[in-house]
Amino acid sequence: MPQATTTRSGRMQPAGSRLIKFFFGEELPFVSHGRGVFVYDTDGRRYLDGCSGAVTANLGHSDPEILRALHEQAERITFAHRGTFHSEQSEALAERLGAMTGYPYVFLCNSGSEAVETALRLTLQYWRERGEPNRSQFASHAVSYHGATLGGLSLSGHPQRRRVAEALLHEFNELTPPYAYRFAEGRDDAEFTELLVNHTAEVLDAHGPAAAGVVVEPVGGAAGGAITPPDGYLQALAGLCRERGLPLIADEVMTGMGRTGMMLASQHWDVRPDLVVLGKGMGAGYAPVSAVLVSEEIIDAIAAGTASVTNGHTYGGNPLGSAVALAVLEAIESRGLVANAAERGKQLRAGLEALARRHEVIGEVRGLGLLQGLELVSDRVARSPGAPIGSLTRAATFAARDQGLLVYPATGGINNAILVAPPLTVTAEEIDLLLELLDASFTSLTSEESTLL
Template sequence: MSHIFGRHCHANPPVAVGGEGCYLIDAAGKRYLDGSGGAAVSCLGHGDPAVTEAIKAQLDKLAFAHTGFFTSEPAEALADLLIEHAPGDLDRVFLLSGGSEAAEAAIKLARQYWVERGEPKRSRLIARKQSYHGNTIGALSAGGNEWRRQQFGPLLLDVSHIDPCYEYRLRRDDESLEEYGLRAAQALEDEILRVGPDTVMAFMAEPVVGATAGALAPAPGYFKRIREICDRYGVLLILDEVMCGMGRTGSLFACEQDGVAPDILCIAKGLGAGYQPIGAMLCTAEIYDAIAAGSGFFQHGHTYIGHPTAAAGGLAVVNAIIQRGLIDRVQTQGEALRLRLEHRFGQHPHVGDIRGRGLFRGIELVEDRATKAPFDPKRGVAAKIKKAAFAEGLICYPMSGTIDGRQGDHILLAPPFIIEDHQIDELTDKLERAIAAVI
């Protein structure tokens, strides 16, 4: 009997004992193609010797030093490397242990910034429906997935949620993509005016929505218009790249492809590639300087922030992504994956949309392709596909509630950047069999 408090009380997952490249291996010797990188985490695959050696070397020198007393060499080097490649005016890095912590820190920093600036009325956060920003109370409040929020509702912060940029479901027949993008962005200005511009501290969004909407990329011009609206009303723009960043969509920072830069940015998952728990919040010099010129103290922190061993792992991962040309590889293999998915599922009667960027791809499943009608949630299509794929030896990331937190099903794919062509074929073969077995 296990004493682990697992994710589900009635599941008995196999024991993972090894990892080789794009595969995980259980105690029985079965190999699983990691078609989702866990949860878009394992961008370098499993068993990367350069990363593991960097972590071992750091452990030999210094495992941990509390940031209340020290900084460390790998933390400083990682911050320098991130800022060297960061978009816009991002200038400072706050290292944490994961994505939820990064989102929480971003929300608190936005609030403290306005307090330090002498505008304490600015306390409202605006985010989007069908977004996911983490599972702490603040991050869950920002997230817009009703299924995740429902039982915790009485504990959550009062956050405004506008419609996502969801072209497949929300674009009108008489609109171009660009026209729809502008209309979707207008929802932000409408909400700012509704609640009062002097009360809004920040708008928070994922450049490409991950877990809750299945690699949902924005319409052209959407984020440029969002940036303009934020600037007009003095609202901070927080971009959550925890899942879609660090090369996953074909650029080191996902927002680069939309031609915008945020005031605050969150990264994690691919930052450590699973080798160490690490996340980061980046902010502009203007925000940092406002704190420095005021209290001088960001009233936030955790014991393991800036952890030297985690920072060493993150530094090795980011260096690998940059120095091995993996951004170009994501673009090439992402296109290969897109073409395979289009070939296999482009005319499938129960596939409504195939979307995403780079090696971040989503398939939205429907009961009726012509009407876009989703499957009855009682059928549990996503969960059954996850189970069927796992039996085939494929790890993928199906989720339900795609449309509104209750209705809709999608499959998220986010394989390691090192995936080979024959493994893309293996992925699509196994996924096709899993979908057929369930639907």
């Protein structure tokens, strides 16, 4: 048996554990169970899940309808390989997801990274089938996160995550990010949009006949904290891709499934990307499920050529995951959760802006719907992220946890930010409680007695 040791907060953690953790030796509570927007640890402490785990548990925890669907499917069959059997569950999921998003084709995977990788492969295959196999260069933003696999990481503007794999990565992350707080340098939205689009055009020109496509998070999540582009930017980017015949790939792993108050965040700007990547909220924490939504043009080219997409992952499209994701879609629709995200998002945003007026450490509030981000600064006027980068984010996350609130760290190595993204089922009273706890967190973080900073 591993020995237990007492931690800073008086909680226990096993010493000599065989399990490799994010941060070796970090003290974390042990999770016990969850109900709705609350999670409980094994000491009986309650936490308001203000970030849906990792912007994933979109229906909250232990939802009875989803548990019933999971249980019923598990009793029938949990796994059958898609190379051997079709499954009614994955057919029904593709049908419903396509109808809810307006896409004719769906490819199923298990994680966001796998789905990003699949979107890249489908795009490469599209070019190959059209007789242009040399098109292999993607362009993505210099502040972004697209996954932990080598393709997804190549796209990611996330210095922390890239570091260890740098030798194997492509420098796809070249585009100026639509991150006005740090990159607009006094330009208004129209001027900043023009700068962004011009830079994208230059990058694509440099790629020339090797250009394969552009990958974008409509609202940037894990690397910067709900980076929301100026209105007009996504339309202009889509226009640029259309002019050049390049597929636009929207990575909506975090922003999709209603999170921002629309089923897909791209819909806020009336943009229909050629491929859309979904994950996280698709299984809503009940099963690892992800997908790529694919337009006619991509599939038509493949259908006219090899008519096969043989790349995939063992568990992709398994009946259990598909049944769970189908139940999640049913819940999103029948409970009006996209509209709730928009409505509660307004309340959350107003509350966060009020907090920013009281707490100097909040440099900016941004985001859409229930994906809100707080940029944290050590000096508001200089917009200084403080040193070392990331320390303010971790301190704020700990301060919140000590108050019984979970928020998500969102720093890729150039700034400090946290995401506030409660489940789409959140009520008005729960948002009020979240804001109270966050207020107390910032008060304790910046108090003279604080040992966190």
